[in-house]
Amino acid sequence: MPLAACGAMLGSGKPDNLFRFGVPEREDAQAGTANAAPVTLSLARIRFAPEIEGDRILTARGDSVLYIKDARWAAPAPDLFSQALARQFATQAPHVRLRTLREGSADALVLRLDVDRFEARYGRDVQTDTPPVILVSAIAELLDPMTRQIIERRRFSAEEAATLNAKAAIVAAFDKAVGRVSIEIVGWSVGTAQTRPPVAAGRSQ
Known part of the structure; x- marks a missing residue:
């Protein structure tokens, strides 16, 4: 698996392979309840840590942090995550x-x-060709719309082992991990919104 540090990748002269995640091969039937009460949620801009907020694909081995050479996300990771x-x-x-x-x-x-x-994330043994494990972790918060105070807060994480030490397999594992995390976030946020009393009319004035 060719890896390169941040600076080494910029001058390769080759066009990068572009990848996406969170895009289903086909649209499945909607799984929600048709008779459920309407709910509105305001989604703030999803924030990524500085080393992962761009379009480069981060890898880690021990204390070393590298980017996959000649491979990028088709758009900044926060944008693709929001779409997913x-x-x-x-x-x-x-x-x-x-x-x-x-x-x-x-x-x-x-x-x-x-x-x-x-x-x-790769194992510490650099001599092996073991596929990496994809780690996706996010802190989700639901905020009061008027005060911006935190109502509920939870961490969601997923680990997904790549089947091969190859770009396509690594991206596929990212896709699965993002899917697991986003499904859990949806269930938690919708359940909280449905059980929370509506904001009093006087507070919106």
Whole structure:
């Protein structure tokens, strides 16, 4: 698996292979309950840690952090993650109206995500060709729309072993890990929003 440090990749002169995650091969039937009460959530801009917020694919071995050579995400990772999460909401909870902060209503809970792990982790033994394990971890918070105080907070994590030490297999493992995390985030945030009393009318004035 060719790896390169951050600076070494920039001058390779070869076009990078571009990859995506969170895009289903086919659109499955919606799994949400058609008769569920409508819910609106305002999704804040998803924040990634600085080393993973761009379009490079991060790997780690022990204390060393490298990027996969000649491979990038087709868009910045936060954008692809936002799209993957929106697809999960559309599939798992079609009664939920997911809005940006600008579009959200005054009584809609705010969903904020901080992704701090988004990497392919190798074992410490550099002599082996063992495929990496993909780590995706995020802290999700639901905020009061008026005070921006945290109502609920939870960490969601997933590990997914790549089947091969190859770019396509590593990207496929990223896709599975993102899918697992986003499904859990959808279930938790929708369940919390449905059980929380609505914001009092006087508070929105």
